[in-house]
Amino acid sequence: MWPYPRIVAHRGGGKLAPENTLLAMQCGLQYGFRGVEFDVMLSKDGVPVLMHDPEFGRTVAGKGNVADSTAAQLLMMDAGSWFDPRFSNVKVPDYESIFRYCYQHGIWMNVEIKPVPGHEEETGHVVAQATARMLKELQNEPQTSATLSSPVVRSPLFSSFSFTALTCAKQSAPEIARGYLLDEYECNWLSSLEKLEARALHTNHKYLTTTWAKEIKAAGYGLFCYTVNEIERAREILSWGVDGFCTDRLDLIPPDLA
Numbered sequence: 001m002w003p004y005p006r007i008v009a010h011r012g013g014g015k016l017a018p019e020n021t022l023l024a025m026q027c028g029l030q031y032g033f034r035g036v037e038f039d040v041m042l043s044k045d046g047v048p049v050l051m052h053d054p055e056f057g058r059t060v061a062g063k064g065n066v067a068d069s070t071a072a073q074l075l076m077m078d079a080g081s082w083f084d085p086r087f088s089n090v091k092v093p094d095y096e097s098i099f100r101y102c103y104q105h106g107i108w109m110n111v112e113i114k115p116v117p118g119h120e121e122e123t124g125h126v127v128a129q130a131t132a133r134m135l136k137e138l139q140n141e142p143q144t145s146a147t148l149s150s151p152v153v154r155s156p157l158f159s160s161f162s163f164t165a166l167t168c169a170k171q172s173a174p175e176i177a178r179g180y181l182l183d184e185y186e187c188n189w190l191s192s193l194e195k196l197e198a199r200a201l202h203t204n205h206k207y208l209t210t211t212w213a214k215e216i217k218a219a220g221y222g223l224f225c226y227t228v229n230e231i232e233r234a235r236e237i238l239s240w241g242v243d244g245f246c247t248d249r250l251d252l253i254p255p256d257l258a
């Protein structure tokens, strides 16, 4: 059974807001999404921040990369102008502030651990430890009407293309669910899920077949797809038994799509 929201806002606000920012999470919520996916990597000094690309140039201007920049440098960077010059005050956020925002606003999180190449182990451990610590702290705070009712959904699900990062996340916080990301079919998918004690397989809907979907479900795993931006395709994969997917088209695909 899939206890999480079925339709999730990719990178926070999909195509409607600068990705992986607080504004994106607010946008997802405004459109009625109670689940978000976002990407986390480590700064030079080991602080988890929301960022998709290891190198600057697309969502933040200039030359350089995340692994060579301190958190203090990254958190000052403009992550909004690339999307719209009106958003030049939107900064790169640290994971902790976004985690707290989502938790407190009743937004389930699919935290994609996206290590800079060569930093897989450290990223898996640090993100998992930070998450376990924050969950503990937040559970002691009074619940509000926004707090998600089930403890399972208050806890995020880690996903990663990095088997190593997920293995380290499992070591550091075994109680937090894991989903293994595969861009396309790999013959050893089942043994990877078993080794990771994963809850789900996450894959690119473009390469999913009905046969593979049936095998994943028959093996007892959740099945989550990225990134589905057409309503007919969404209905098709849901009919194959897909449990959930993320979308960039918050304006086209309603969060409660039947």
Ligand code: G3P
Binding pocket: 010, 037, 039, 052, 112, 159, 181, 202, 226, 246
């Ligand atoms: O987690 C699903 C999806 O976000 C993976 O691809 O490149 O958008 O992080 P990417």
Ligand code: MG
Binding pocket: 037, 038, 039, 112
């Ligand atoms: Mg992602």
